[in-house]
Amino acid sequence: MFYRIALYAALAVFGIGLIYKISGWFRHRLGIHDPSITTSTRFSAALKGLFAVLFSQKVVTLVRVFTMDVLFQARILEKDKLRWFMHMLIFASFMFLLLTHALDKIITTSLFNAYYLRLNPFLIVTGLLLLSGIAIALYRRFILKVPRLKTSAMDHYVIILLGIIMISGIATESTKLTSYNHYQNIWNIHILACLLGLAYLPFSKMFHVLTTPISLLVNAVMDKNSDPVNVMTRQVMELDACTHCGTCSNRCSVAVAFDSIRNGYILPSERMRFLKDYVTRKNIGTQGLAAIQQGIYLCTNCDRCTVACPAGINLRDLWFNVREELIQRGHPVSLMLTPFSFYRGLHQQTLDPEQYNTPIKQAQIALTEHFGVPDKTADVIPLTSANRDFKKSAGLSTLAGTYSHCFTCENCSTVCPVVGNYEHPEEQLDLLPHQIIRSVGLGLKDLAIGSRMLWYCLTCYQCQEHCPQGVKVTDIFYELKNLAVKRQDEPAGKQGMR
């Protein structure tokens, strides 16, 4: 009786969880979107898209992807044979046990008339296979220590729960004949663990048994011309398809930056974890916002995560969309004034001009807000001890120390293509290159690190190459930009190599 109630309760939680999670795909929003789009519009758009695919040649693609990527999991095999072996052990054994054992009344007995065994060796063998899969998973996570592979609480829960189900299951089978008491106790544990797993499934990483196939199939048939409404729904769904396997972070081109900046959001797998939470709540503190902005902007858009994702998630488009949403939140992102913006610049025609320009402007204002040229006629620039402090604390390397060789011949400003682009360069750039070098020499911090010239520097090295005094102009500019960013980001306090 108790177990019957427990089973129905678990099924009810599972069912409600399923409905709740799936409806979330249509309720929650990600990226820049039209606020007038409703949940029902999204639901009908999804149905329309689904039918359009089912009654087209794309069905062939679906069948191919289902066989190759869902059942055979070729995308994992391509990347890592050990991982494929591990996952296949777990996946195949789990499916076998689910169909022949958990659902035996429905499936197995109807297939085999004489199906009734006191002791079923198949169950034990399959259970052991699955356990060895879990053992490989543990080995990968805790002994092999794949660089930058993060293990979250969820990863622990899933491994522990699966472990308990399997060990208790094997123990149940093996004690059947020997000890009725033990058998009963272990059977209780086994059943309860299974029911817990079932109820918890829609809320756990194991939800991916449903969502990952959906992601693989959907991404195989969607393309650039797909309805943007469906793209948003897909992107919310993809958050549930992520298993936090870490493949993306492993392949990520800039993951190495994490070893020095220690901002977890640089790693795509950790951004996905953040987004799962963010998509439902959307409120994050300033510090959290600064960190996720840095993480998501520190990306070369190299596409490797998208190509590698075993769940077929289109991370490229997801990042582009979410990045836009996050940088529109008012907090300035200093990384916007670097070549990391190239990709966004290349795709500016897909964005609203104002939405495109505002965050760039904000970043530039934030980095140059301390700048102010003293009134040339009235002020005498005071050369106080603070000036000397700046020069000392500026951390200018020996290379950049060459600023003191400058004799203001202005060659750097003459050859600079940026200066040459303007009729009145001082109005657009605040200072010219030689003036920046002199500001460093005089220890005038706000002038040295605050002008727009620094951020409009192409780093083409014309100035440095043409300096008769060997001043490393461009290299000094790099260091000054580093300092300006440090001053700007200091409250967030995330710098330094650890």
Added chain:
Amino acid sequence: MKFALFLGCNIPVRVRQYERSARAVLDKLGVAVVDNTEFKCCGNPIRNTDNKTFVLMAARNLALAEKQGLDMMVLCKCCFGSLKKAAHLMKQDSELQEEVNAVLAREGLRFKGTVEVRHFLSVLYHDIGITDLKEKIIQPFKGIKIATHNGCHALRPSEVTQFDNPVAPVLFDELVSATGAQSIDWPLKLECCGAPLLGVNDTLSMNLTEKKLADAKATGADCLCVACPYCQMQFDSVQQMTASRPKTSNPLLSIVFPQLLGLSMGIGNKALGLTRHMLDIGGIASFLE
């Protein structure tokens, strides 16, 4: 001759024709390249904001090549400049090198400073040589004027990159001439393409691009030739963006050097990725003899 091929982030996804044509050409020339999927970003984009992270990112790639026991061949000029710079900085500053190596040690890597970073053009010029290269050219160009665009981060700072004479470079022009094409002298030849500021200050970035294009056109160029993905995207995709504005019609096309070389070596359009450009450069083949 064998190198570890460093492609960077842009080429494999946005300028695939560069990779494809470079591989085709190198194959014909008997230069072996080894791929290393562990290579990651060279660090260039983060130099503005965080120098140490930049050096770490570059150093990891250098250390990987050292582990392979191969010198690196780099296609992108920004990657090239960045890797060169980081190696230079670490050789000058042993403290920095140790700090970086302490982080690399977690992955069992170490930068020793033995790896040589080479640009693709440099290998063609110095290791193959113009004479040997000419022998492979079976279908030279005739009557085409090419404006070579060197790419800043290979040329400068010259004491670090040691690529060519920074004020009067000849390497690229001689390579272009080897294909039978005429490399012209043009006033803005050594200027930046504008790409580093795309997305940061688009007006400035595109102004610089347009100035260069106008200058090359005025000097009589039929086509630009580059050997860097950023320059190529700037002259191809970005020019297309500005070309859709009424002011600039009649675009000046840009080709990556291994495509030009490949055509003159008799390699087919498809193997050179000639259809992968945003602006159609198919017409260039009509200049072949």
